[in-house]
Amino acid sequence: MAVKITCPSCHSSVDPSLHNCSQCGVSLGLAVALNNTAFPDMVLSMDVRIAPETLVPRLGELLIERGFIGFEDLEAALDFQREKIAKGEPCLIGQALVELGFVNQYTIDEVVTVQIFELQHKLERTNRELEQRVAERTADLQQALLKLTELNRLKSNFISNISHELRTPLTHIKGYLDILADHSLGPLTTSQENAIEVLLRSEERLEQLIDDLIQFSLAVKGELNLSLEALEVRQLVEAYLPQTLKKAEGKEINLEILLPSDLPRIVADEDKMQWVFNQLLDNGIKFTPSGGTVALSAIQEQDLVNFTISDSGIGIPEERLSEIFRPFHQLDGSVTRRYAGTGLGLAMVHRILEAHGAALSVDSTPGAGTRCMFSLPIAGIDHGG
Ligand SMILES: Nc1ncnc2c1ncn2[C@@H]1O[C@H](COP(=O)(O)OP(=O)(O)OP(=O)(O)O)[C@@H](O)[C@H]1O
Numbered sequence: 001m002a003v004k005i006t007c008p009s010c011h012s013s014v015d016p017s018l019h020n021c022s023q024c025g026v027s028l029g030l031a032v033a034l035n036n037t038a039f040p041d042m043v044l045s046m047d048v049r050i051a052p053e054t055l056v057p058r059l060g061e062l063l064i065e066r067g068f069i070g071f072e073d074l075e076a077a078l079d080f081q082r083e084k085i086a087k088g089e090p091c092l093i094g095q096a097l098v099e100l101g102f103v104n105q106y107t108i109d110e111v112v113t114v115q116i117f118e119l120q121h122k123l124e125r126t127n128r129e130l131e132q133r134v135a136e137r138t139a140d141l142q143q144a145l146l147k148l149t150e151l152n153r154l155k156s157n158f159i160s161n162i163s164h165e166l167r168t169p170l171t172h173i174k175g176y177l178d179i180l181a182d183h184s185l186g187p188l189t190t191s192q193e194n195a196i197e198v199l200l201r202s203e204e205r206l207e208q209l210i211d212d213l214i215q216f217s218l219a220v221k222g223e224l225n226l227s228l229e230a231l232e233v234r235q236l237v238e239a240y241l242p243q244t245l246k247k248a249e250g251k252e253i254n255l256e257i258l259l260p261s262d263l264p265r266i267v268a269d270e271d272k273m274q275w276v277f278n279q280l281l282d283n284g285i286k287f288t289p290s291g292g293t294v295a296l297s298a299i300q301e302q303d304l305v306n307f308t309i310s311d312s313g314i315g316i317p318e319e320r321l322s323e324i325f326r327p328f329h330q331l332d333g334s335v336t337r338r339y340a341g342t343g344l345g346l347a348m349v350h351r352i353l354e355a356h357g358a359a360l361s362v363d364s365t366p367g368a369g370t371r372c373m374f375s376l377p378i379a380g381i382d383h384g385g
């Protein structure tokens with residue numbers, strides 16, 4: 001039975017005496033040499049002795065080129081080889097040429113060695129070209145990264161500049177609305193008072209939005225510097241409480257603040273943590289239907305105070321929990337979405353807590369509610385830096 005080997009390129013079964021694959025035409029020696037993964041397969045799948053010339057293409061032609069044999073000699077050797085193979089005796093072309101006395105083994109080895117060197121040289125050149133291409137692509141990628149970083153910087157500069165610019169006229173609007181609302185500019189009819197109430201709420205929302213954008217642009221620029229101090233938790237929570245209560249009452253939501261009276265002070269940045277509590281309570285109220293409950297509780301555990309902000313709201317499906325920290329992303333991103341917001345709140349909460357060395361963990365059950373938890377160190381203890 002004729003011995004077959006597997007072409008390392010197209011994997012079809014080929015006669016080992018051929019220099020080129022009868023199916024795909026690839027030079028078998030070169031393909032094996034270039035395909036070092038296919039080589040062991042080939043060795044395993046073939047039942048013939050591996051000689052250097054198996055790996056080297058065009059041995060016969062090369063011997064003719066170098067004047068060691070004539071064309072007729074090669075023809076005769078090929079016939080001889082075919083006969084041997086037909087008898088089930090594997091025979092390489094070099095072996096046939098030696099057996100027929102056209103060349104000696106030394107010449108074969110010499111020519112094969114030359115070809116191996118040439119192959120090696122080609123491989124090295126290919127490797128160098130590949131390395132060069134990888135280096136070029138890496139440089140392209142680095143360039144693209146630099147561009148993106150620059151664009152990102154421009155974007156956050158833009159957000160921060162525009163936010164500061166928006167704040168000034170807004171302060172004027174709020175000032176005049178307050179004066180109007182407290183009747184300093186004269187008495188108001190009930191409908192005028194209602195209208196001003198709506199204007200004030202919208203102004204508050206705008207102000208909040210601008211604050212979020214400013215915080216976000218600072219965080220993106222890596223300028224989220226904390227000024228850490230010992231703080232009373234109650235004071236932190238109460239900073240935004242009037243607005244939070246108003247929102248909760250507006251939606252008929254029961255707001256519970258459960259702080260033990262002996263809760264120790266914590267180490268945190270005052271403004272930023274006030275903002276975090278506000279955001280988490282805001283989410284709780286926003287994503288809880290009327291009649292539900294939103295609660296903030298704190299409890300000391302060794303050197304930490306553990307905070308939990310829970311709600312009995314719509315919840316978050318488990319497979320979407322990872323999305324909630326993406327900036328400018330809301331789970332309901334549709335045009336008809338029911339909940340207002342830019343999708344920045346949790347992205348910022350995450351960054352602020354991270355800067356405090358804390359992590360926000362969220363667990364949620366759709367239809368039942370959500371719990372956001374994090375811990376901050378208590379004051380007066382060396383927390384190791
Ligand atoms: N308590 C919660 N219950 C249910 N879903 C929530 C809750 N908190 C956050 N999510 C989901 O995560 C998304 C991202 O929250 P995030 O606070 O970042 O944005 P937002 O509240 O929509 O807008 P913003 O905070 O900028 O006003 C929300 O849009 C909502 O889909």
Ligand SMILES: [Mg+2]
Pocket residue numbers: 279282283341344345346
């Ligand atoms: Mg929010």
